Amino acid sequence: MTSFSRIVVSPPGPKARDLLKKDEQFVSPSYSRFYPLVLDSAKDCLLKDVDGNEYIDLNSGIACLNVGHNHPRVVAAIKNQCEKFLHYSNTDFYYEHVINLAEKLAELTPGGSKKKTYFGNSGTEAVEAGVKLAKWHTRKQLLIAFINGFHGRTMGSLSLTASKPGQRRHFFPLMSGVTHVPYGYCYRCPFKLTYPDCDYWCVAFIEELVLQKSAPPEDVAAFVFEPIQGEGGYVVPPPGYFMKLKKLADKHGILTIVDEVQSGVGRTGRWFAIEHWGIEPDIICSAKALASGLPIGATTASNNIMDWPAGSHASTFGGNPLSCAAALAVIDVIKEERLLDNSNKQGGYALKRLSEFGEANQIVGDVRGKGLMIGIELVENKEGKLPAPEKAREVMLRSWKRGVAIVTCGLSTLRLSPPLTIQREMLDAALDIVEDSISEVETEA
Numbered sequence: 001m002t003s004f005s006r007i008v009v010s011p012p013g014p015k016a017r018d019l020l021k022k023d024e025q026f027v028s029p030s031y032s033r034f035y036p037l038v039l040d041s042a043k044d045c046l047l048k049d050v051d052g053n054e055y056i057d058l059n060s061g062i063a064c065l066n067v068g069h070n071h072p073r074v075v076a077a078i079k080n081q082c083e084k085f086l087h088y089s090n091t092d093f094y095y096e097h098v099i100n101l102a103e104k105l106a107e108l109t110p111g112g113s114k115k116k117t118y119f120g121n122s123g124t125e126a127v128e129a130g131v132k133l134a135k136w137h138t139r140k141q142l143l144i145a146f147i148n149g150f151h152g153r154t155m156g157s158l159s160l161t162a163s164k165p166g167q168r169r170h171f172f173p174l175m176s177g178v179t180h181v182p183y184g185y186c187y188r189c190p191f192k193l194t195y196p197d198c199d200y201w202c203v204a205f206i207e208e209l210v211l212q213k214s215a216p217p218e219d220v221a222a223f224v225f226e227p228i229q230g231e232g233g234y235v236v237p238p239p240g241y242f243m244k245l246k247k248l249a250d251k252h253g254i255l256t257i258v259d260e261v262q263s264g265v266g267r268t269g270r271w272f273a274i275e276h277w278g279i280e281p282d283i284i285c286s287a288k289a290l291a292s293g294l295p296i297g298a299t300t301a302s303n304n305i306m307d308w309p310a311g312s313h314a315s316t317f318g319g320n321p322l323s324c325a326a327a328l329a330v331i332d333v334i335k336e337e338r339l340l341d342n343s344n345k346q347g348g349y350a351l352k353r354l355s356e357f358g359e360a361n362q363i364v365g366d367v368r369g370k371g372l373m374i375g376i377e378l379v380e381n382k383e384g385k386l387p388a389p390e391k392a393r394e395v396m397l398r399s400w401k402r403g404v405a406i407v408t409c410g411l412s413t414l415r416l417s418p419p420l421t422i423q424r425e426m427l428d429a430a431l432d433i434v435e436d437s438i439s440e441v442e443t444e445a
């Protein structure tokens, strides 16, 4: 319990348990719920479950509520739009929200070129559109994606996803032409090298052992990557990594598709996380936080790349007016409330605090992140670096039962992605609980 959260009955309480029984009966078992938190309502950084327990939210509905739950400006924009019209298929007609949001995204996405945006309804659709656009524009068939990456679960995006085997098992054959290569995951370098002595071998490897051996660059449409891997474990590549990758791409006329579905819209203290590496990707995919919980996917590219003709790609609900109205309000809120600054400020503080805590704790292997996208990778012990999934799960559950909603990613990483509105006092209260839970689990080991 903290001064912000309140546990009145050990969760899951009786109302939650009744709903869980019904869920088991009627809802697809394919969802992988972290724990039985059954939400009743939420406001800014706080959640209330159906039994009246209150929690600090370090999840933001999996990085979707960057402006906080139910921001009044966003709710007003949605209500206002509800009164006007709910849908009229941007595929077939026009309305101003799509046009205005595309204009904003052209301004906010990295790079000075003139840009256009395609709208879908989800992260996976944003990636699918990016892939189709790259194939259309280049007339090439192959794609290079990264081990540990997550890009969604529809068949095209799933072909790029390589995060957990359960996401792909029994779904083959997937889209052909995808080669997976190691990512810049220095804490667990797949080549067992050390940065910076490695001299970015993970990038040189792509050229020397993939492009020159099995995937001829003349046939490679794009590299597809997350600037910070999300589901794969909040993995932050080293400085310079994406510059090298972009240089390689440019050398061979290969496009870069950056998947900012989880890391975008201010999460890392910049509008888009790739800005931390200073490169201009060719295609930018965003979703999740863009419409503060309403479904949206956006695929943005320069005018010369987004050259596909009428009829080549579309979706009935893509660019839904409610979602676009919400997204326009989200952008205003991030600017007016200076949430990029707060993400940097609170994120920088949390990273420092957790790193110091981690140094003295045997099961904290690595603490990394940018802005308010922070991962704490737990291990069996610092020297062996053996991933500790059970320990991570235990810390997650204990934190939840004490009033802090946090989840894991990768094999054994705790992920912090609170709303960007969070303030120091609440952040400290949440970190107290998370750190205490880690210390307890460490002591009991």
Ligand SMILES: Cc1ncc(COP(=O)(O)O)c(C=O)c1O
Pocket (backbone or CB within 6 Å): 122, 123, 124, 125, 127, 150, 151, 152, 153, 226, 230, 231, 259, 260, 261, 262, 263, 287, 288
């Ligand atoms: C980086 C990334 N790309 C794509 C997706 C897929 O998004 P959606 O679940 O909206 O299809 C996710 C979802 O977690 C993601 O984190």
